[in-house]
Amino acid sequence: MSVWLVAGASYQGESIEPLLEKPDFRRATRNMILSYVAVQKLNEKKPIDWNTCALVVATAHGEFQATRDFLWELERTSTARPLLFQNSLHNSTVGFLSRMFQARGPVFTISDGNFSGERGLELARELLETGVVRQCVVVGVDGKVSELGAAALGEGAGAVLMTSEQSGGLPCPEFQSITEKPYGSHAIEQLATRVQCSL
């Protein structure tokens, strides 16, 4: 079965301050916010049936900052903060996105270090080829950890919409290693950019 890429979008470094003023985002992590920006842009480009569309979030480090903050506060003050814990799990971002977009189809979080992006795209292809769904949004995200020292992490979020129905999209390539330096969400961000340029 053929799989098609029909839209791509990514976080372009724009200010997220306006979002932070909204109640739903005040307690969101950076991963949640960046991925939301990418998916929202995608949502505006192509109609997505969120009742049946699958949603795959690929992330290498997951909610590293929330985890770090939870553990540091626990060690320093013996206080475990519920909000930090609920935001610390790898699955938190997909939970946030599913709520914001009312995504009721299958949702998955994939993590495989430097190749998380590729694995997310592979899973989406698998979901489409095996007929689990006909649409799949794949989001790659890894947020910058604040107060980082010399070993800086880049950050970004990219999202692509893949379908099993040809509708003006690009044939989806097989993914082996799509980037020269695969890292976390980077593969999806790069693919999203290529899709945007080509369509």
Place this chain on the structure above:
Amino acid sequence: MGVVTCAGTNVPAFWKQASEGLSGIREGLGRISLEEKAFKAKALGFGVLAAREAIAQAGWQGNQDFESLYLASTTGTIDLWETDLMKYGLVAPAGTVPSSLLYEPLGVLKDWFCEAWDYSGPTRLVSTACSAGTHALGLAWHAISSGKVSRALVGGMEVLSRLTIDGFKCLQLLSPQTAKPFDSQREGINLAEGAAFLCLEQGESPRALAYLSGAGFGTDAHHMTAPHPEGEGLFAALSSALHGSELQPNQIDWVLAHGTGSPLNDAAESRAITRVFGAKSVLVSSTKPIHGHMLGATGLAESVLCVEALRHQEVLPTVGLTEPDPKLSLLHPMPSLTKRHLRHVLKTTSGFGGSNGALVFSQSRVNR
């Protein structure tokens, strides 16, 4: 199949302890002492031991015989990392995190597991919280059913950690006693660690222990940690699993529920089950009082119990259930091992983030 749990470190011992109603929970937690020091991490050790048992039982020749690997975990090797991170936090000058602490607990677990088996084929590590195990097995089912692969190794691995224990405690979800799922006096869950692996093959086989007949996924889209009060996502998963297995609700003989013992989870789950099957129309149990809640591995460990139940033609009761909550409208097996004619059983899971999974297991045709 293979398991390592606080209620048995191989499948026969696990089934025996479960069937005798002997809990492995101590002071509210299901801990396991790992004797082998050869493993880099406890979760890895649990996984390798469980996978060894499964692969040996399947008669596979190690990594040559599985074309695809599906793994499930929520926190991976976090126990190796969190202590160092916490200690560093006490002394860190403001504004630094050294690169050595930029850890990827899931990716590392996958790498080490593959290294242990010298495996370099396709891998998926699913981390959809408490539904990760059922999701991994469901993905494998879809891949095999569609002919993409003919064999898959599916496994979940989880270790207790400060993050999860203190995290669930601050959400007021932990019970200091053994959990009492579906009981009117239920007060929370028992976290546990462990691993479970299953070997899946396509087609009929005289060696088949049971058949995986269907799998379904559904999402609540409601809250980060609380389930949808009407169990919307689980209802979707149940419906999808039944559709995939081409079975009607009245053909399901037993539901091994997620049944964590948390007030909200049990209530939401009971609503979803009732919507699909009708009130008190199917036997429903939870085995978490025996082995605890192993997060990403729990769906797979309980799938092992589903298969064993089909093989032994015996239903497991919910140990410790003394006052079934009348608001839940569920039918529970008698509080003793019940011999029944089981053809099809259904396993459910619900996880943080609103992810839900359901699996249908059917009796091996050899035993019919």
